[in-house]
Amino acid sequence: GTFDLTWESANRAQNYSVYEYSSYITEINGSLTLLGAGITDISLALSGYTDGTYYFIVVAHNAYGDTLSNCIEVGVGIPPGNFILSSNAGTPDDDGTFDLTWESANRAQNYSVYEYSSYITEINGSLILLGAGITDLSLVLNGYTDGTYYFIVVAHNAYGDTLSNCIEVVVGIPPGNFTLSSNAGTPDDDGNFDLSWESADGALTYSVYEYSSYITEINGSLTLLGAGITDISLALSSYTDGTYYLIVVAHNNYGDTLSNCIEV
Known part of the structure; x- marks a missing residue:
C-alpha cells in the first residue's frame, strides 16, 4: 500500500x-x-x-x-500482517500436551501450523503440516514424547503468506505412575520379605526408602535402602517386631515419580 x-x-x-x-x-x-x-x-x-x-x-x-x-x-494486495506465536508448554513440558496460540494477523483469512526437528526459517516440503485452513487462533497438541520440537504458523490471504516467529518446545516427561507391593505376611512372621513394583514408563532407575510413619514426600528423615536400582524388586531381611513404611521413587532425566506407600 x-x-x-x-x-x-x-x-x-x-x-x-x-x-x-x-x-x-x-x-x-x-x-x-x-x-x-x-x-x-x-x-x-x-x-x-x-x-x-x-x-x-x-x-x-x-x-x-x-x-x-x-x-x-x-x-x-497486502499479505497478512506480522504476528507472534507462543505456547503454554512447560520448560521442559512434563506431559507432552500443550497449546499453541497466536495473535490475529491483520488481513489473514486462515492459518497453517508446521513442525520440524530444528529451527524453521522457511516453509518447505521437509516440514510436518499439523493443520491447514485454521480459522481459530490456537491449536491443541498432545502425545509428544521426550525431545525438542520447533513450531511456526503461517497466515494466509489471497495476496500472500506471512510467517510467525518460530518457537521451541522441549518435552521431558518424568516416569509414569506405578504400584509398589510386597510378599510380607500380615503380620510378617520372620522379618524377611521382598518389595516388588511395576516398571514405570520412562524410568531409568529406582530408589527405595523406609520410615516409621506413612511417607508422603522424600526428605532427609527417611532411610535410603537402595539407589540406582534397575531391577523392579528388592529383598529385605532381618526386620524385627514393628511397623515399617516403604516407598519407591522412579527417576529419569526429567524428574521423579513416587509409588504408593505400603505398610509392613
Missing part, C-alpha cells in the same frame, strides 16, 4: 496535478480525487492504500493549457 508515482518532465510544464479514481480515467472532472496540485517535482509518494485497484493520472499545466499523462492502474 506504499508506492511512488513518477513521470517524465513535460516540456513547458510549470507544475503538475495528480488525480485518483476507482476506474480508468479519460478526463478530469469533479468525480476524481485530487491528490496534489501545484507540484513542481516529477514524483509523488503515496501510502496507506488497502487491498483494491486504483487508477492515477497526472496533469501538466502551463499558462496556455493542460496536458494529461497516460492513466495507470495500481493493484494493491
Whole structure:
C-alpha cells in the first residue's frame, strides 16, 4: 500500500496535478480525487492504500493549457500482517500436551501450523503440516514424547503468506505412575520379605526408602535402602517386631515419580 508515482518532465510544464479514481480515467472532472496540485517535482509518494485497484493520472499545466499523462492502474494486495506465536508448554513440558496460540494477523483469512526437528526459517516440503485452513487462533497438541520440537504458523490471504516467529518446545516427561507391593505376611512372621513394583514408563532407575510413619514426600528423615536400582524388586531381611513404611521413587532425566506407600 506504499508506492511512488513518477513521470517524465513535460516540456513547458510549470507544475503538475495528480488525480485518483476507482476506474480508468479519460478526463478530469469533479468525480476524481485530487491528490496534489501545484507540484513542481516529477514524483509523488503515496501510502496507506488497502487491498483494491486504483487508477492515477497526472496533469501538466502551463499558462496556455493542460496536458494529461497516460492513466495507470495500481493493484494493491497486502499479505497478512506480522504476528507472534507462543505456547503454554512447560520448560521442559512434563506431559507432552500443550497449546499453541497466536495473535490475529491483520488481513489473514486462515492459518497453517508446521513442525520440524530444528529451527524453521522457511516453509518447505521437509516440514510436518499439523493443520491447514485454521480459522481459530490456537491449536491443541498432545502425545509428544521426550525431545525438542520447533513450531511456526503461517497466515494466509489471497495476496500472500506471512510467517510467525518460530518457537521451541522441549518435552521431558518424568516416569509414569506405578504400584509398589510386597510378599510380607500380615503380620510378617520372620522379618524377611521382598518389595516388588511395576516398571514405570520412562524410568531409568529406582530408589527405595523406609520410615516409621506413612511417607508422603522424600526428605532427609527417611532411610535410603537402595539407589540406582534397575531391577523392579528388592529383598529385605532381618526386620524385627514393628511397623515399617516403604516407598519407591522412579527417576529419569526429567524428574521423579513416587509409588504408593505400603505398610509392613
